[in-house]
Amino acid sequence: MINVQDIHKSFGEAHILKGISTTFEKGKTNLIIGQSGSGKTVFLKCLLGLFIPEQGNIIYDGKKYSEHTDDEKRDLRQEMGMVFQGSALFDSMTVEGNVMFPLEMFTKQSKSEMKDRVDAVLKRVNLIDAHHKFPSEISGGMQKRVAIARAIVMNPKYLFCDEPNSGLDPKTAILIDDLIKEITEEYNITTVINTHDMNSVMQIGEKIIFLKDGLLEWEGTKNEIFKTDNEAVTNFVYSSDLFKKVRQMYIQEQN
Secondary structure (H helix, E strand, O other): OOOEHHHHHOOOEEEEEEEEEEOOOOOOEEEEEOOOHHHHHHHOOOOOOOOOOEEEEEEOOEEEHHHOHHHHHHHHHHHHEEEOOOOOOOOOOHHHHHHHHHHHHOOOOOOHHHHHHHHHHHHHHHOOOOOOHHHOOEEEEEEHHHHHHHHOOOOOOEEEEEOOOOOOHHHHHHHHHHHHHHHHHHHHOEEEEOOOOHHHHHHHHHHEEEEOEEEEEEOOOOOOHHHHOHHHHHHHHHOOHHHHHHHHHHHHHHH
16 A cells, blocks of 8 residues: 655646645555646656655555665565556567566576566466567567566566556557456555556546646546546546546436
8 A cells, every 4th residue: 555645746946746645555456647747747756766755755555755764765666566658678688588677686586486487477468478579579569568567577566557558559458457457456466557548547447546737636436537526527537529428328327
């Protein structure tokens, strides 16, 4: 679990995060949504420890980040898995090499132990025959699954995803959403996802926070987002005719 208490972050005179407080629960898919410039990326980087807030606390499973020693901060970062927007795979490494990289960097496991772990996570993301392929030889959806395998190979407590469906076709995006949700539940991970994809919101949004101008404007579940009368949220979520119709259908069913 991650507790966020009144965090503020500025760059020069630009006040980006203006007192955000929320909780991200373990074993659930927690989504951050909002327009470009709302503070989503800065917020995610604060959660990752890449940016340090000037005010407030981020608490990981009961301990404030500010109270961690340097060694504890290093250990905490090794408990974090990250899926980047563009997958961020090493072009010169095979699929197996990309997934094994964190184990080689941060553990003292034997080669056979690392190989067994890589085999296990690649099997979990349904890539059992891709070990010796290079990123350029596989599809965008497969690259994303490699990125997820690499993110979970260290058995993290926390999984962060930045626009995991970026550049994917709708069908593949749904498969990636389902995979992230399944892994979150199986591994009991605290998963936080930055996304613009409203399909993701409606499909896996167990906890959704909506940021606007650096403030937490709204939070709730994928079902509660249908009911909200918060104008900023409805203007953002229901900007397309499709989602307007979905909301109308939901309201009619409830009545």
